[in-house]
Amino acid sequence: MPRKNEGECTLRECKDGWIVDLTGEVDLYRSGQIRKQFEQVLNKKPKGFLVNLVKVSYMDSSGLATLIEAFQIAKKKGIFFGLLGVNATLKGLFEITHLEKVFQIYRTEEEALEALDKGLPLADEGSDLL
Numbered sequence: 001m002p003r004k005n006e007g008e009c010t011l012r013e014c015k016d017g018w019i020v021d022l023t024g025e026v027d028l029y030r031s032g033q034i035r036k037q038f039e040q041v042l043n044k045k046p047k048g049f050l051v052n053l054v055k056v057s058y059m060d061s062s063g064l065a066t067l068i069e070a071f072q073i074a075k076k077k078g079i080f081f082g083l084l085g086v087n088a089t090l091k092g093l094f095e096i097t098h099l100e101k102v103f104q105i106y107r108t109e110e111e112a113l114e115a116l117d118k119g120l121p122l123a124d125e126g127s128d129l130l
Helices: 028-042 061-077 088-096 109-118
Strands: 009-014 017-026 048-059 080-084
Touching (some): 009 028, 017 028, 028 061, 048 109, 061 080, 080 109
Parallel strands (some): 017 048
16 A cells, blocks of 8 residues: 655756755655665766755655765765755754754755856865764
């Protein structure tokens, strides 16, 4: 029986990289699949990698671990990495875990694409917390 709010992971290519649109719940049941999709894109070494969280209703620790792992891969490869559309629930989660100090978080896709176009900040210029 399918789970309610399972969600989707959709990849979109943009001018200088990729945008991943996540929806629904990002939890233990979905993190493995999402991680594989992230790795496939990051292995192409795009200039930028953006994760759109605007339609994510829930995220657990495995979802956070998936984002951290993607950030670390991007950092090693010198790929621009950013999150966008973080809702109030997720913002609280990032604040409690202090990950708002690690990730570059943009309010809108337009802001994130503008930052990507300017080339700043690259993931390797991010926090040394990870």
